[in-house]
Amino acid sequence: MKNIIYIATLCFTLACSSCDRDNLFYATEEQGFVRLNINWEPSQLEPNGTSAYVFDNESGKAVCECLISSDPNTIDIPLYPGKYDIMVIxxxxxxxxxxxxxxxxxxxxxxxVISANKEPKYANLLSKAEDNNSYLTACDILARALVKAIEITPKDIHYYKEKPATGEHEVSQTIEVTPERQTELIDIEVKVMNITSAAGAPRSHLTAMCESENMEKAIKFGHGITHEFVLNNKRVDPDNYKLATITKQLISFGPEKANGKCLNDHQLVMNFILVNGETHTVSLNVKDLIETSHDGVQTVHKIRAEVTLPEAIGNGDGVFHPEIEEWEEIETELPI
Structure with missing residues (x-):
């Protein structure tokens, strides 16, 4: 009889305590959230969003699919207990x-890896270029940051005592991230004597540029990319109307270098259409003309060259030629 009374009392106590139990909502998954605050100012970029790749710190294996945030400045990443490396682009x-x-x-x-074309846009320059199999007319700017050894422990898992709003989560860690540009700038300036002989801007090739970068080590490699462009910015010398500087800036993975020196020959091929309708192609090996520096935002490769066009006289009616490209004139101050 005493046992029955004891059991009944225990059941009553448990029932009462269950009605007044702690109002605790457990996380459905044992995950903590890492928030990355991303500073794009040093790279001078204003991206539309951010992508994050998460890898196991020890094995390097991806632990989930690419995470995308429409907010370029912040991304919250759910992680199980463990240690991770996160790549942000x-x-x-x-x-x-x-x-x-x-x-x-x-x-x-x-x-x-640069996604380039197998066929050249300017096929007439193909014989002048090296034996490359990929041609690029425009490259996007790529920036990345790699955050290593982010650790989530069971203590970082947050449990709610009140039911959280849909999508709400507690941030376990906040990490400041500053991506750096991985693409580089090719800054080309060519002084052209007898510029009055040219009917328009030259279609051009720059050969043997890098096609890939290892994102973990930020090391570029390969030399199979030929950049295709028009050297169309023209600035006439105020003291000599026959002398002009033609320029172009390209986004690129840059030349393959070691110990500060280019490893490959780089041909700058310029196809001029003269005012008499003739074609004049200039090909320069600019390997030793490339000067590399950093402008605080990106790596810059300057190419400075000089060419002289043959004297040519037009017939006064202009030149009809399908390959003529228009100049983008840059105003210069005239001497007083």
């Missing part, structure tokens, strides 16, 4: 149309 894969990402299943094999 500007925009999304779709928005970086000229760059493909390969080997994303492991940090060690994660590469950015």
């Amino acid at each position: 500007n925009n999304t894969e779709e928005e970086l149309a000229s760059i493909d990402f390969t080997g994303i299943e492991n940090l060690h094999t994660f590469n950015a």
Whole structure:
């Protein structure tokens, strides 16, 4: 009889305590949230969004699919207890149309590869270029930051005592991230004597540029990219109307270098259409003319060259030629 009374009392106590139990809501998954605050100011970029790739710190294996945030300045990443490396890039894969990402299943094999054309736009320059198989007319700007050894412990898992709003979560860690530009700037200036002989801007090739970058180590490699462009910015010398400087700036993965020196020959091929309708092609090996520096935002490769065009006289009616490209005139101060 005493046992029955004891059991009944215990059941009554448990029932009462269950009605007044702690109002605790447990997390449905044992995850903590890492918030990355991303500072784009040093890279002078204003991306439309941010992509994050998460890898296991020890094995390098990807632990989830690419995470995308429409907010370029903040991304919250859910992580199970463990240690991780996180790669952050500007925009999304779709928005970086000229760059493909390969080997994303492991940090060690994660590469950015230029998505180039197999056929040249300016086929008349093909014989003058090196034996490359990829041609690029425009490259997107790529910036990245790699955050290493982010650790989530069971203590970082947050449990709510009141039911959280839908989508609400507590941030376990906040990390400041500053991406750096990985693409580089090619700054070309060519002084042209007898510029009055040219009917328009030259279609041009710059050969043997890098096609890939290892995103973990930020090392570029390869030399299979030929940049295709028009040297169309023209600034006439105020003291000599026959002398002009033609310029162009290109976004690129740059030349392959070691110990500050270019490893490959780089041909700058310029196809001028003269005022008499003739074609005049100039090909320069600019390997030793490339000067590399950093402007605080990106790596800059300056190419400075000089060419002289043959004297040519037009017939006064202008030149009809399908390959003529218009100049973008840059005003210069005239001498007083």
